[in-house]
Amino acid sequence: MSRGRVAPSGPPPGAPGDDTGCPVLHVDMDAFYASVEVRRRPDLRGLPVIVGGAGGRGVVTSATYEARAFGVHSAMPMTRARRLCPDAVIVSPDFEAYAATSRAVMEVFRSVTPLVEPISLDEAFLDVSGAVRRLGPPARIGELIRARILDEQRITCSVGVAPTKFVAKLASARCKPDGLLVVPAAGLLEFLHPLPVAALWGVGERTEETLVRLGLRTVGDLAATPLTALQDALGPAAGAHLHALAWGRDERSVVPHEPDKSIGAEETFAKDIGDPAAIHRELLRLSERTAARLRDGGHAGRTVAIKVRYADFTTLTRAKTLPAPTDVGQVIYATARALYDALNIAGRPLRLVGVRVEQLVAPESRPRQLELGAAETGWREAEQAVDRAVRRFGTGAVRPATLVRGEDDPRTPPSAPPGELRPGE
DNA sequence: TCTGGGGTCCTTTTGCCC
């Protein structure tokens, strides 16, 4: 694929490649997880490769362009992807490997500018206005980054160069794979208005339906619609947001570090589970996992939320706010379990349960654990000891007794409520 | 065709206090 490729619809109007007033880069790795797998196994090069859960209920997380040619795309159920492309090589995801490559890629970005805002493992916004004198105009910096990543990581990426974040993101999507596209400030609206409404950030399946019902198919249609009409249809926030985007207005700057708002874990079972004891065990596992990640990041949170999903995909959430923030697995578990028990759905088969902790307090603003309660301090120390053991000996080295027994051991007792389980007693 | 797991943000409802 050639460098400097432009959108299939042709170059945007305005002086082509004019990147003055385009400080924002959006860098997006091409078929990232699949590319990492192909790099690891060169025999896969040129083949349709699908990365996704091999289990019965997985979805596609990434697919090579050879697989996409069959209609396979991410978030598609694996069963369907296999039917569309029976010859595809299926690979289970290895997030450790993707995270390692991601760190290396982000380091390349940070060598260009400190203003790097990662969006996920495989994409980031960069504000390069401070690097222009050192490295040249934005488009040149984009090519520099593409060359370095290909050279150092042997994978390709696409770069959008634009006056704003959101247009830069659209631009990188329009030049995929292995391309770079500049949308000059002067050609902004000419680029934007012919695009379908679904191209806008925040327009998913539902919103698209609503807009099409109103006869609005392109971004230009949206721009020509009075703000108040959009707000009536979509709500004040979404209406104002989309109206602004349709006119190319996007005030958001590139922010290197957004603090986490919540941390959680969830699991879809291979087969639906109704047995409340088994659900309790699952809640315990998810609570421990969530707590470990909270402690790892120096976080604690005040609100514990659970999520359950029935066989028919109906999803319920329940939440409880605690008097003080916690990062203790046993406290999270006790709360999660109480929320589940209060639903009164013992025996009803679930396909998913999840645990999440919200209202995180920043590590530095966290008061010393005065209010956490005496009963908790024992747990907290015990769990910190577990953290240390895991760091030395690996995950699974130490686990709560209820999780050590055989998964479907009928003698496994229901886990005791927290009051009955005091370490050191 | 049958839908993962990690999140964010917005809207609406509800309960409480004054």
Next chain:
DNA sequence: TCTGGGGCAAAAGGACCC
């Protein structure tokens, strides 16, 4: 004493993104 309503925080649900 009863009722209404404003303001607020929490809870619940849903859309969306990668």
